[in-house]
Amino acid sequence: MGLVLSFSFLLMVLFPALSTSEDPFICSRATYYGSPDCLGTPSGACGFGEFGRNINGGDVGAVAKLYKNGTGCGACYQVRCTQPQLCTEDGVKILVTDHGQGDNTDFILSARGFGKLAHPNMDIELMAHGVIDIEYRRVSCQYPGYNLMFKVHENSRFPDYLAIVILYQAGQKDITAVELWQEDCQQWTGMRRAYGGVWDMANPPKGPLNLRFQVSGDNGQKWVQLRNVIPSNWKAGVAYDSAMQLF
Template sequence: MASSFYSQTLTFFFILGMLATSVRVTAVGYKSLAKPIFRPSPWSQAHATFYGDESASETMGGACGYGNLFNSGYGTGTTALSSTLFKHGYACGTCYQIRCMGSKACFRGFPITTVTATNLCPPNWSKDSNNGGWCNPPRTHFDMSKPAFMKIANWKAGIVPVMFRRVPCMKKGGVRFSFQGNGYWLLVYVMNVGGGGDIGSMWVKGCKTGWIRMSHNWGASYQAFATLSGQSLSFKLTSYTTRQTILAFNVAPLNWRFGLTYQSSVNFS
């Protein structure tokens, strides 16, 4: 709530071009033999606010680049993270359980809600960290969608103390790859990631190339400066948290196009 203006301003630059028509393509792939188990983290203290209204329309887009969160499968159970948690975008897609504690605004029974990180709540240095600058470092803070916030506390409180912990992301279907760029530059937004929910490194392989390491652009996007049009594309992903790696072969066909989203048949477990 307090950081709504800043989240909306940053979000604007990331939603352009991200509402493209989606197409699903089943890929042949396999997981690595190493399967690190990602367990919930210990509970920690933080605070939470909200931005937008009950429709969560103001949460669409976001610094992670997921575009329309309904089309991307994230829905209204989302949150923006303070930069301490956001980690320059490497926390995009991570999942958290949050419960309100220590406030009269908390609902009876202290219910838990699960949210996915889809946006950044940037610092507001014009305000004190304890009076409006809720996302200023080193604070750990969640600026949640209003529907998610309303599951744990009375929205009229504005800000509430919470307990939170990282949990595995339970996703249906394979990892999704949304393509942007041009003939010499491929920009891929990675969505619907299970397990740790995050991506630490990524490679692309055309049917005429070897594996090409992609560089982290921002949020959940990775880029390769290469001419890959007219080639079927495969991807290799490593989780930032668990270091688990999966291979997704033939995710995009020979005639793939920019502006479309392709889905693999594999995901992190």
Template sequence: MVAPTLNTMQRRCGFTGFVALCCLLLLECLKVAGNVPFAQEVSDLHWHRAVATWYGSPEGDGSDGGACGYGSLVDVKPFRARVGAVSSMLFKKGEGCGACYKVRCLDKSICSRRAVTIIITDESPGNYGANIGRPHFDLSGAAFGHMAVHGRNTELRNRGELPVVYRRTPCKYRGKNIAFHVNSGSNDNWLSLLVEYEDGDGDIGSMHIREVSDILFFHEYFDYIKSKWNWSLPCKGKSRRANRYIDKWQANSNEWIEMNHLWGANWCVNRGPLKGPFSVKLTTLSTGRTLSARDVIPRNWSPKATYTSRLNFL
């Protein structure tokens, strides 16, 4: 067998590197929408006893804002008329925000067999909120009335307080993807995000952001080698400039910065200066499912803006 010449080995090195780079780019493109591994459902097959009340106007949508910080979202679909406040044991100091429950009243003479689906947006007031051992749902007038059989909504609301049963159910926002609202006051040194329209668990156990995108590095590096090496990937160590690209990527592309739970459904990171675009990784509280939305917040982000991803848990 004839030993390969130096030129042959260089061409092979270049071609192999080019193929490797293309494979990495392909993987990034496949992952760009996010990472949603399989996990158990959040559904609860068992009904649990609680008490329910209602507040606001009889056909009202619910509290505007509330202790979760959803603001005016509660006034529009899919939140509209489906929101509720819960006692401390379900609110979980804000970590229960966004979770969904089915609630059904028990009096067969007036209560419908169907349950209403409630999205947690607030904490119950007064003694209900402080009573850790007693599950309580404080529903919007519209949601409370929907538990009645047809035509007896007002009569049911006149009861004021009802024994009910409840169970956890997956959240489903048809036609919606997870969105991230940048809260007012956010800047290059302090970034606060509110998560919206999370299917499945609905709750959040942890959040991380990442400043530098893998795909940005590959685009820059690919353009560089295309112009300098005629589509061939140089072996590491041949070029200081190429090594700087590699070092930059290795140092930044995999660094997820942990965010702190601020209040309600709001999370923040106090570390600067921060530069977009930002990728965001969510881990749910209930089942530990993880989702990564790559470069969902653009380089020129601004406070009070909402940025929608291309994915969701369901």
């Protein structure tokens, strides 16, 4: 099947060490949405569920054009406002978990993330503005202690319908395609992007699943192949550890 034999070799070839992000900032606008605990929402368009509510300490957000039909799900951005009297120079790192657009905004942040743009004790004053001018740039996602994980979506029905969500995706790569190995016909078959970060397939292969996904970045597109990443008796709602990470 031509599956990768060495994860360490794979990572050295496909994912060279990331330099610090020096991409130029892009000017835009941002607002925030209300929630009882100021965190994200489990019903975000990316399909992350509770992961989308709590990940990154709740510093999450919905994006407009950066959503990219779901490819932008899980990307991280440094966002900072352009009012130095109210806001810090570093701003906040936001993880994309949803799709949405406000008043000519590129970001709708969780209340917690929006408040972290401000200097200490000035978050209430900043939030009173409602919509603010910002600048942003793509930065690497980092999940110390976590490997890339494949969660079987709660809507999956064993063994006839499989939907997965890819969680804890580090670095700055976008996942643009996912395929499963069909042993009976000796070929890779593409999963469908159902919505957001959710990929699905009716009548998936039986047995432990060999999976590959395509990543894109500054160096073009590459395929990453994983053997037996999802067990034969997979269960809805369970996340399976890939034992690797993207860097």
